[in-house]
Amino acid sequence: MGRISAQERRGSVIRAAVAEFAITGYHGTTTAMIARRVGVTQPYLFRLFPDKKAIFVAALERSMEDTRLAFERAADGAEDDERALLAMTSAYARLISTRPETLLMQMQGYVTVAAAEARGDDLIGEAVRAGWMRIRGTVHQSLGADADKTASFFACGMLGNTLAAIGLPPGAGR
Template identity: 80%
Template sequence: MGGVSAQERRESVIRAAIAEFAIAGYRGTTTAAIADRVGVKQPYLFRLFPDKKAIFLAALTRSAEDTRLAFERAADGVGGGERAGQVMADAYAQLISTCPETLLMQMQGYVTVAAAEAQGDDVIGEVVRAGWMSIWETVHLSLGADAERTAGFFACGMLGNMLTAIGLPVNAGR
């Protein structure tokens, strides 16, 4: 990976980690699998990240930020209300149809929180909750800070998440 900045190398590892963790979860993913996907030797990962957990946390953060940015970009300049909800829903459907690993990574994070916290590790939960709150706030403000509309948006979104997770097209719920 000569000629590539450290940030670009980190980004390639995070993207590979999202793909691997999305498929196999935290426990089922090895750093060797991530390294293979990036095309580097395993020790190289540990020059960029201290351990597997740090890679997982970076992948969780990135997947939440990708989702938040998809909503923000879609709603930019649209104004609040119904139109904002529709363009954000369309942007999310596009995101999960073209990059389902983004959604699946977030779902792996939700699953991992309970197990980690049961063992006294609150860090994963903190990262997952912070990511969720950033997504919530972006959507909520885009919908005119209407709590009922925001809750309805996320309820429909969770249906789309479930359909994607079990391998059905998002429009199967319509």
């Protein structure tokens, strides 16, 4: 078996970071925790990323892109807006039930933005906003560029996210 490339190792670090940050947040996660999960040293982490914030942003971008791709794949080939809506809803439910760290990482990103921007640091906020706009664009196009359907999809989705994050079943919001 050959050596793992820096790009593959970088991907491993990002996956480990998603898992760690999703559980303990930006301030509760150390680079030592991430390095330990991947099986590398902290100095090696810093050969791949300039600092902890860059690792957090990469983890956040990965979780948001995974969500966007789930929507895109689900809606691809749907015969109409209604089928696209159902397919995206089902795909997202599968994603957050099989990989809950994807949702939790995004939630950590949302709550970290305000604190970071209060300190004059807008890098995390820029990543969150850009990722959200890419997700929104995918959903919007999949729903026939209908603003009301898009808003409804995200309103119901955020309710579902909140219920999932606090450990309640999806039907608890009805």
